Amino acid sequence: MDDAELQSRVHEHRLFFDKLVDLIPAKFYISKDEEENTWHYGMSKAQRAAAKQATRENLKKAKRDRLDPDKFTSTLDLLQQRSEASSKTEAKAADASENGNAQVQGNRATTYEELRERLRKRMEELRAKRNADAAAATARKARNWKDEKKKQNARSQKRSIGVAAQHTTTQPAETHKKQKLAHVGGMAENVEKEIGDKNNTFEFGRVKMGLGSEVNGQSKKRRRESKEKLLVKATKLQQQMQDPENGEDVRLKHTWNAALSRSSGEKVYDDPGLLKQSVKREKLKRQKSSKKWGQRKETVNQLIDAKQQTRQEHIKERKQQKLERKMAKREKKLLRPGFEGRRETFINE
């Protein structure tokens, strides 16, 4: 009895709430889930256009449906549809998760090992596919070779700086000039014979290749050593030359090499006296320029100070003038002939 009464009352309440819900338009009551047509970051122009088109069509369709009396669905109906759809998906999900849960709950320990095994197998598969080991080995070899080469280059560059400059032309230039010279007046036959003789070599004027070429075994942009370092080197060289046993050889070799490089235009700094002079000159120049810089800074600061000074003065003047003006104004008011209110002393004296 009670049950039936309760049920009927609940039913009445329910009907009442349904009517209320019906009064609310669906737009305000039912939350719309995120649609794909809304803009999000990363949409291309085509995607955006498509989305816009879709929304426009949806709008049109929705408007027509709204005004179509047959297709009228009240808020309540929409709610019911919603709940049915969600319950179906929940049922499916529940079934799936039940099965899954059972497994997971059962043997937790072994699945970790299984997973690890699977991971290892998968990694090996992938590595075998891309020949990881071989690739790593070759990469290592290549890196070692590159380092070796760099060291060798550095060593050979150091060596070639002391060695005399060699002048050679490239093949095309040589053949070109050889052709030109093969008809030296009156010596044609002799030249033909002598070219075979290995003592009779031809050498030609210097030829420059393109930009950034290596001239005389040195690249164009070499860091110049400071004069102090050169001085140290030169004094060391002198000492080596004074050395009783190897001194002569060192001296001979050095003088010939120096002569060769000087004749080809490179500057050889081997006189410690001259180097000392230039070190001193550089130092004096640096001192002078730093002094000049200091003076320049001084003058700039002085200018700034002077300007600031005048500025402060003007500000002060203005303040004073303002005050004076005020006082003058007051005085003018008070100095009116026959003004009774002016008192010399305070009021309550």
Add this chain to the structure above:
Amino acid sequence: MARTRRKKKRTQNALQSEGEAEKVPRSFVIGRGKLPPLLRQLLKDLRKLMLPHTAVHLKEKKSNSMKDFLHVAGPLGVTHFLLLSHTDKAAYLRVARCPRGPTLTFKIHSYALDAEIARTQIRPRAPEGLFKNSPLIVLAGFGGEGEHLKVTTTMFQNIFPAINVNTVNLATCQRVVLLNYDKESKLIDFRHYSISLQPVGVSRPLKKLVYNRKIPDLRGLGDVSEFVTKSGYGSESEVEDEGSTVQLSSDVGHLKYKAPKSAVRLQEIGPRMTMQLVKVEEGLCSGAVLFHEYIKKTPEEIAALKENKEKREALRKQRRAEQEANVRRKE
């Protein structure tokens, strides 16, 4: 207003660093001591040879010393000195590199002047722009053993500016200097030629018509075709040798005679000398002697000489210091 404001374009001298690497070698050709007239003419010829990177109207007075030239050489960018001097034995040519470079001393055994060579030729050549570009240089036979030969090679190679293979215009290579070294006699032949290109394989009358624009004389011929087909293929002096003809590429620049196959003709101009390398010194006409053809000194003698020199230097410095002290005292 902002658009017409001056725009600073060359705020940094970007070409400065490039220019340093491509300094053109310049030379001074100077006579030392009183030279006989023939040698004075040789001096002028040498100056002409070294054009354009030399002072062709260099005025030297008797009172000018080496130091004066050295002082001027720095600012002017002069890199080589060629000094011609004369004793009753022979004339000497010294090739030195400024400012501290080695000096090569050559003894001139015999020489011939420009004018004399021109007189021996039937048609001496002197085209307009011959001396507007530096000559090429070829050194033959210098490959033997000996540091002095190497120094000679480098010295001569660097007297003339280097040729940039990419930008060179073949029309500017109009002269060549040849130095030939003879191992037995140790003599260096110095020759100076002008280069000209002659088209090969063209008959003489045609050549004259096309290149010299000479109107042909058709008096003896019946038909114009006879003029083209008649006489000889090339001149007698034409060279048959394949080795001396050059296949010029199409991008040969503004060469005047641009036949596809040309022969290179050299005609001698300029002085001719036979010299012998006598001395190589370390400094500019000073310094230690690195090589001497005739005089060989033992190491002890060299050491003794050096000692003497150092002693003299020390003495001189001492004397100068004393004098200065005296002067200061007297003031």
